[in-house]
Amino acid sequence: MFGVVPKQLWSRKIPADDINLCSWKMRCLLIEDGKRLILVDTGMGDKQSEKWLSYYYRHGEGDLIKSIRAKGFHENDVTDVILSHLHFDHAGGAVKWNSSKDKLQLTFPNAYYWTHSSHWDWAMNPNLREAATFLDENLKPIEDLGHLKFIDKQEGYFGSNFDFIYANGHTEKMIMPVVKFQGKKLIFIADTVPSHAHIHIPWVMGYDVRPLETMNEKVTLLEKIHAENWLMFFDHDPYYDICTLEKTEKGYKPDYAGGLEEYL
Numbered sequence: 001m002f003g004v005v006p007k008q009l010w011s012r013k014i015p016a017d018d019i020n021l022c023s024w025k026m027r028c029l030l031i032e033d034g035k036r037l038i039l040v041d042t043g044m045g046d047k048q049s050e051k052w053l054s055y056y057y058r059h060g061e062g063d064l065i066k067s068i069r070a071k072g073f074h075e076n077d078v079t080d081v082i083l084s085h086l087h088f089d090h091a092g093g094a095v096k097w098n099s100s101k102d103k104l105q106l107t108f109p110n111a112y113y114w115t116h117s118s119h120w121d122w123a124m125n126p127n128l129r130e131a132a133t134f135l136d137e138n139l140k141p142i143e144d145l146g147h148l149k150f151i152d153k154q155e156g157y158f159g160s161n162f163d164f165i166y167a168n169g170h171t172e173k174m175i176m177p178v179v180k181f182q183g184k185k186l187i188f189i190a191d192t193v194p195s196h197a198h199i200h201i202p203w204v205m206g207y208d209v210r211p212l213e214t215m216n217e218k219v220t221l222l223e224k225i226h227a228e229n230w231l232m233f234f235d236h237d238p239y240y241d242i243c244t245l246e247k248t249e250k251g252y253k254p255d256y257a258g259g260l261e262e263y264l
């Protein structure tokens with residue numbers, strides 16, 4: 001999760017256990033906008049084999065469907081699922097087994113599923129690094145069932161409350177939605193800055209296909225987020241949903257860091 005950064009440095013921010021694992025979230029964002037109910041990312045889901053799931057030590061109380069229902073919605077209410085990118089920890093929850101476990105179906109059967117056309121092509125013809133994270137069973141059913149949409153081909157669909165910024169450092173054309181929220185802007189910054197511990201520019205993940213581009217993207221984005229006082233939403237931070245930024249002599253650091261609901 002920290003690429004070439006020495007463990008002595010990163011483990012002060014995010015501790016590792018005795019087998020060198022850290023605890024991370026797969027945080028998704030549900031947005032109610034007029035008649036639309038928009039979900040950004042879906043976590044890893046639970047349809048993989050026991051063996052495969054055992055590599056990732058899923059733990060904790062978090063559950064996407066329970067969280068949606070706790071807010072008074074149902075998965076059938078979701079109109080649009082925006083997949084920031086198609087790595088398994090973001091797209092796996094998009095598709096699930098039917099009750100007899102012999103057929104894959106959409107977790108959000110009434111939703112369009114949005115990705116970027118270049119990212120879809122990238123995932124369908126994966127490079128050696130990413131081949132193990134673009135799983136057919138997470139992606140093919142979306143296309144086969146006719147729910148696949150390309151965000152770059154239908155500009156304006158989401159209306160004036162949304163902007164989309166694309167990053168190419170973590171993977172090809174990752175989508176970072178920016179949504180107007182309570183007079184501010186909130187950016188789902190996805191894996192460009194997956195946690196508060198990744199704000200420092202050179203702290204990028206070993207998974208990134210173009211780490212130097214991630215650093216450049218962070219320079220530009222963090223400057224904008226600070227200047228315009230945006231909220232930055234973390235997909236993997238174990239502690240914080242969001243933060244705002246403060247500028248110091250050593251670079252940016254979190255100003256408010258905590259829960260989204262507490263911030264309101």
Ligand SMILES: [Zn+2]
Nearest residue numbers: 087089090191
């Ligand atoms: Zn991720």
